[in-house]
Amino acid sequence: MHVNKALATALALAATSLGLAGCGTSPSTTATPQTTHGKYTIALINGDNIDPYFLTVWHGAYAQAKKLGIKLIEEAPATFNYQSQAPLINDMIAKHVSAIVLSADGTGNVYNQELALAHKDGIPVIIVDETQADMNNNPNALSFITSSNTALAAQAAKETDSLIHGHGIVGVINTSITVTSLLHRYTGFANYLKMHNPGVTVLPQQIAGDSRSVSASLTTDLIESHPNLSAVYAVDSFNGQGAGTAIRGDGKIGKIKLVAIDAEPQEVSLMKEGVIQALIAQQPYKVGSLAVQYAYDALTGHKNLIQRSVEPPGIVVTPQNLNTPAMQKVVYQTWHP
Secondary structure: OOEEEEEOOHHHHHHHOOOOOOOOOOOOOOOOOOOOOOOOOOEEEEEOOHHHHHHHHHHHHHHHHHHOEEEEEEEEEOOOHHHHHHHHHHHHHOOOOOOEEEEOOOOOOOHHHHHHHHHOOOOOOOEOOOOOOOOOOOOOOOOEEEHHHHHHHHHHHHHHHOOOOOOOOOOOOOOOOOOOHHHHHHHHHHHHHHHOOEEEEEEEOEOOOOOOHHHHHHHHHHHHOOEEEEEEEOOOHHHHHHHHHHHHHHEEEEEEEEEEEEEHHHHHHHHHHHOOOOEEEOOOOHHHHHHHHHHHOOOOOOHHHHHOOOOOEEOOOOOOOOOOOHHHHOOOOOOOO
């Protein structure tokens, strides 16, 4: 889930989410593309058209649709939440699109009505940004493609452990204590270090509420109250930016290590300044590409190639690999395809 991940508020437009290490599942080989001459139209109901994470999902979906010779329609609300997405879903069903890729922001049964209607009309739906468990294993969605927040957090913990050489005090800046995916980003981090290196002290998480300024203030408080603070772990892009601002402002660049989830442009800029030492990037490009491929597989009689649950692993971005060609599809995009 893009959190980052992600609260259903307007502030979540720039959050980052992804969407996850060794527990990922590798998708099976897909069917050989056929020339369709516009026979199929796939609708991507995205989170929004501002957040680089969602723009990168769009990039991946667009590239795969072009490769397959099918039409892609992208629609997104101004605010990433179920209430804003539901009318768009219903509109695409009314237009009789061939398939829907839904970047869902809602757990439990909130999408039951829309997914049931799509199923009734024979429109396959691929979910991104929510797990199979998040949506109660809804039978009217063919696949769920998103990051494992627990695995993302474990990757962040491993990088943090390495950066502080296995000992020290680590602060955690989170967004919410009520959003399950965000809680997993804390517990996954703390549990990994408890299991692999109990010598590292993980402080109680501080809650910033998706605010860069609050995150910065909380990080400053951690620095002042813990003179021996070794590192800060930020669970998403907003918190990474806020924590980075505080570390820079307090003259602690390089002295206090900063690890954050996602690889949005502001985080990448902080890495280039030396403020952030590691980013755990989700793979939104791959998510978008695979979702369109699965929609195509469903439409062309190859449902056997569709995996029910896919969790692309996080990718560690560091100053050493940031400028390599391999990272170009990992770092999130800022422009519409």
